[in-house]
């Protein structure tokens with residue numbers, strides 16, 4: 284009974300912030316962080332709609348996009364056998380639970396490499412500033428990876444169907460397109476305002492049970508939320524999509540072209556999210572700034 288009460292208190296904004304996440308909230312308030320430049324508009328969009336799309340160059344990441352591209356083309360070359368496998372399994376293995384249309388190029392758990400351009404991209408000052416200002420607390424980086432999503436002809440399944448993530452009250456995912464993504468390449472798609480801060484947070488579209496997970500088809504979604512308001516995030520390579528995936532979203536339903544993108548995720552420190560980053564015993568963080576170490580939980 285008491286445990287139930289504590290759990291429901293933690294699920295309120297007050298309990299989540301000032302109970303479970305008091306220390307990171309105080310640190311944020313004392314740190315005086317503010318959005319700068321294009322981050323101001325991004326935060327306005329995130330607060331109101333739960334989604335924002337900007338070109339990579341508009342952010343002050345300190346990371347060169349052409350260096351990212353160079354690394355990625357090496358990664359694609361190295362991983363060609365795995366890419367060919369995913370292109371095959373996308374169409375032949377329709378089992379649910381393993382996203383057989385999507386290759387996580389660093390595996391499902393990334394081994395943290397402080398020298399890699401991808402860890403530096405995930406921990407760049409602009410992403411960290413946006414994440415902290417959106418949550419209004421010092422956040423944690425939980426995941427980063429590069430995804431290769433293969434085109435397929437099979438019926439939409441798993442994250443290709445509408446759903447929302449449940450690990451936390453707010454969940455910030457950032458996607459950086461590394462290939463041009465048109466409607467045929469499985470663009471990330473969002474229902475604006477369905478996040479906790481939004482005006483449509485209480486919509487409850489019909490759903491079906493897909494192996495224990497609630498999924499909503501396009502038709503079910505359109506009965507609860509007008510299709511013309513869906514934000515289909517097509518974009519050229521270098522487009523950056525920031526979304527609070529506690530709101531309804533889907534993506535990766537690629538039909539005519541493959542999609543390549545970098546992704547990373549931030550949650551509150553108290554989130555029950557699995558930490559999908561593994562830190563080798565000899566990893567050193569001396570080159571990282573304080574804000575970056577905080578995002579890693581050090």
Ligand SMILES: O=C(O)CCC(=O)C(=O)O
Nearest residue numbers: 442470471528533534535
């Ligand atoms: O692949 C996509 O665009 C959707 C990904 C997604 O649903 C998620 O990361 O929660």
